[in-house]
Amino acid sequence: MIEEFPNLNDDPKEENEKLPNNEEVENFSDNSEEYNSDIIEFDYEELSKTVSEIASVGDNDDVFKEIEENQKKRKKKNTKEEIEEETKSLYAEFNEFLETKLDIKSEAEQKILIPTKLDLLDAILGGGFSAGTMAIITGSPGSFKSTLLAQVIASAQAIYAEKLLAAYMDSEEACSMTRLANLGVRNPTIKPKVNITVEKVFKLIEGMCRFKEYKKIKDIPSIVVWDSIANTLSEKEFEAEDINTVIGYKAKLLSTLIPKYIQKCSEYGICFLAVNQLRDRMSMGRFAPRADLKFMSNSKDMPGGTSLKFNAFHLLEMNLKSVTEVEKFGIAGVIVEVKCVKNKLFPPNVKIELVGDFVRGFSNFWSNYHFLNETKRLQSGAWNYLKNLPDKKFRTVNAPELYSTDPVFKDAFDELVKEAIKTDIIEKYNPPVM
Numbered sequence: 001m002i003e004e005f006p007n008l009n010d011d012p013k014e015e016n017e018k019l020p021n022n023e024e025v026e027n028f029s030d031n032s033e034e035y036n037s038d039i040i041e042f043d044y045e046e047l048s049k050t051v052s053e054i055a056s057v058g059d060n061d062d063v064f065k066e067i068e069e070n071q072k073k074r075k076k077k078n079t080k081e082e083i084e085e086e087t088k089s090l091y092a093e094f095n096e097f098l099e100t101k102l103d104i105k106s107e108a109e110q111k112i113l114i115p116t117k118l119d120l121l122d123a124i125l126g127g128g129f130s131a132g133t134m135a136i137i138t139g140s141p142g143s144f145k146s147t148l149l150a151q152v153i154a155s156a157q158a159i160y161a162e163k164l165l166a167a168y169m170d171s172e173e174a175c176s177m178t179r180l181a182n183l184g185v186r187n188p189t190i191k192p193k194v195n196i197t198v199e200k201v202f203k204l205i206e207g208m209c210r211f212k213e214y215k216k217i218k219d220i221p222s223i224v225v226w227d228s229i230a231n232t233l234s235e236k237e238f239e240a241e242d243i244n245t246v247i248g249y250k251a252k253l254l255s256t257l258i259p260k261y262i263q264k265c266s267e268y269g270i271c272f273l274a275v276n277q278l279r280d281r282m283s284m285g286r287f288a289p290r291a292d293l294k295f296m297s298n299s300k301d302m303p304g305g306t307s308l309k310f311n312a313f314h315l316l317e318m319n320l321k322s323v324t325e326v327e328k329f330g331i332a333g334v335i336v337e338v339k340c341v342k343n344k345l346f347p348p349n350v351k352i353e354l355v356g357d358f359v360r361g362f363s364n365f366w367s368n369y370h371f372l373n374e375t376k377r378l379q380s381g382a383w384n385y386l387k388n389l390p391d392k393k394f395r396t397v398n399a400p401e402l403y404s405t406d407p408v409f410k411d412a413f414d415e416l417v418k419e420a421i422k423t424d425i426i427e428k429y430n431p432p433v434m
Helices: 022-030 032-039 044-059 061-102 119-125 145-163 177-182 198-215 235-239 249-268 306-311 364-374 396-405 407-429
Strands: 134-139 165-170 222-227 270-277 314-323 333-343 352-357 384-386 389-394
Touching: 119 333, 119 352, 119 364, 119 407, 134 145, 134 249, 145 165, 145 177, 145 222, 145 270, 165 198, 198 222, 198 249, 198 270, 235 249, 249 270, 249 306, 352 364, 364 396, 364 407, 384 407, 389 396, 389 407, 396 407
Parallel strands: 134 270, 134 314, 165 222, 222 270
Antiparallel strands: 314 333, 333 352, 384 389
């Protein structure tokens, strides 16, 4: 039913009578205070305090700014993550296309490292020598280059046991089977390959690749040592009656073979370790040739051509620094300064000193002992002590026995070495990228 509009001609007095008159309104106002107090009692002080707190939040612009910034960051983060995910997907498709359509493969994400078990050397190498790459060890005569590579084979044998293949190619007669065994190559003992040529070195690598394929051990690292590059002739040089007719031939041969077999080594996990010599850089008059390697010793170079320098993953330089005294080190041996002239796993030109003797090679304990002494973490004198174990006094010659028989001393010693390497080598020369 639709309500009818009021008739405009009707008398409005009847409607007005329903409204309160002025007197009733005044009476209502007079009784309002009593009426309100009967219903509820307000705590005006508490109410005022609450209102003030609410108002103060509005005055603090930083609160709202922080909320807005967090929202913006959240949006940016989501957007960035989406972009990164999209980029990764694009690159994954691109790499798959290159591999499947063009046979262009990416490098392995992480190299298999073969540690030397010399803590200081492993630190500056970036963890050890890398399987699938070529490393060159050069330096002055008598700097234990061949000794070091024998110890690397021994270290790898201890890690990979009977599955490791290793070959030592010796053109200098620097090592015998007995010498290798004394340096730890006993599982199994190996005989150095002699009467070698440049061509035979790479034939051996080719043969090792085929044998690993046949035995299905491609994933197990292997080691080939070439000692040395400088002393190994090519077959053509052996046969030449006039040496002038083959000048430059060896460098040209290496420039062809090395890039090819570096790829083979990478595919079959072969760590190719080569010894080379340091020679004086030739100069005529006052015009000295430009140094190819920035961190190589002044006026020094190595033979074999530039291909060796370009393809080396690690390039170490070793130089004899001094002879050790039994009273100071407990052994009769040498101190050798080592640095990486080229290094793809850690910054180059970080110098360390290794201590070794002529029978057992480099000693990890004495090298670390010398390092702690040089970095003032070991107090030496008539009686020595570690800075983190001052109550344990000892003589230098008794340090190895104490290390092997006293667990407390061993733990304190190892803790200091670990802290020193972290602080004075890793964090100093290779700080984390923020």
